[in-house]
Amino acid sequence: MDTKNKFFNFLTLLMSLLPVFILVSIFAFVFYYSIPAIRYMGVRFFTTYLWYPGIESRPPIHINGVTAPYASSYGILLFLTGTLISSALAIVIALPLSFLSSMAVELYVPSGIKKFLISMIELFAGIPSVIYGLWGIIVLEPLLFHDIEPWMRDVLSTVPGFAGEIYSGAGILASGVILAFMIIPIIVSVMVNSFDTVPAEIKHGIVTLGATKWELGKYLITDYSRMSTYGGTLLGLGRALGETMAVLMVSGAVVNVLPSSFYSAINTMAAAVASLLDSAFFDATGMSISALSELSLVLMIISLSVNVLGRRIAGRSVLRGEEFD
């Protein structure tokens, strides 16, 4: 019996350490594979947007003790820009919509419908991203291409970034909209939870001073629970930064062309890893794989940092709610 207990204790300890082990080993693996690219590209990895696998017919070159295809270049500036712009756009679209959704769910619908709506919102978060991408290609891209983008160009032509050629509907706007739809459930979920943690005394105190529902909601979300709002937004941002498939399908997946307007095609770090991996295996020097590993490493550091920060901030505000309870 004692041996069984010891074994069980050992097993649970092992299982509890498993997530840490997996995370550390993935990080170590990605870092290890990145080393040749770090030595080959140095800081230029971040400062150039040229991603070129080199000329196979010429002998490989040797720089800083590593071998790379002739004339090859691995710069992530385009992917970094694409990731940041599409994620920022997603936040700009998602934040006001999430705010309005949370207000509606919390203050304007009966409690029975509220539960139904929250479960629907949670279901949204579970839809596979490829389905968002498919919807983006079939519905969103034609809508952007034929209607919305020409209208925006006409109306906003004097605003920087809104003039210029319209190519296909795939690009920054499509990526931003798709990502926004994907992160709205995350932000709404955090906002609704933070709303629920506000003590009834505080809500009643505000209402008895003659606040309207709108004023109550606005104060709770943007002021009382603002740290939760920040946290939820960062969690959404974390998801947007790392999203791969849906963005790959609607971004246009370009390389070597920096965007000139909001209608331009783009590429993101996650989408680039997915789309360039196949061809990278043909690089006999292994440098393309190493460069994609370094790209993954950068993406991982950014995503993890944003997620950790979001969780800490969202968690802190919940504690603050309890303090006043």
Place this chain on the structure above:
Amino acid sequence: MIHLENIMETRKLSVKAGQKTILDNIDINIYRHRVNTIVGPSGGGKSTFLKCLNRLVDLDSNYHVSGDIFLEGKNIREYSEIELRRRVGMVFQRPNPFPMSVYDNVAFGLRLQGKVKQHEMDSMVKDSLREAGLFDEVNDNLNRPASTLSGGQQQRLCIARALILKPSVLMLDEPTSSLDPVAKGRIEELMIQLRERYTVILVTHDITQARKVSDHTSMLFNGKIIASGEGVDFLESSSSDAMKAFLGDATV
């Protein structure tokens, strides 16, 4: 003979939550510039009664309210919820300062009303703090967080926050139940002072407190008013078993 003038009255006020009756045909008068006290054991419907008077009860869809409530002779349904709640202020059992400064707490309701000039707001905030008997204790730094005040000070801050809207009626729902005896005494003195300018409705299960401050008392028991009259002493002469049990418990 004192002339008593109604400021509020309820007629056949009943509240149900599902099948459970919380208030049953309450007819009660609230007299102007008096401390109108509702006493009774916990769970008797006292807080629900107060929440009916400013329609806070409407926030919970489980409650069904019937009957009429009048403020200044006009049915409260004829006021907007916002206007009603500004005219019938409320302070809760536990102090509920908002996580902001003393000044911002008091100014909160005023800011909701729209633009008020800064110097007017300063003056109104200070006046309200004076009325709540808190000004001298916080005047050195109105920007300190409200959470740094003692429990009694926080409760007087909540009273100041309600008073800045110049309500006709101020409802206090067991306002001293979480306070120490000294802080409790301060609030009781304050209630007596406030009745000169406001109508006070006090809900309490503390008969000793009612004896100190109440001008007119109603006993609410199991959702029904079982006695009502001037002062508190009339309760002692009641032959009701419920009353005797309550007074017996309350004086222990």
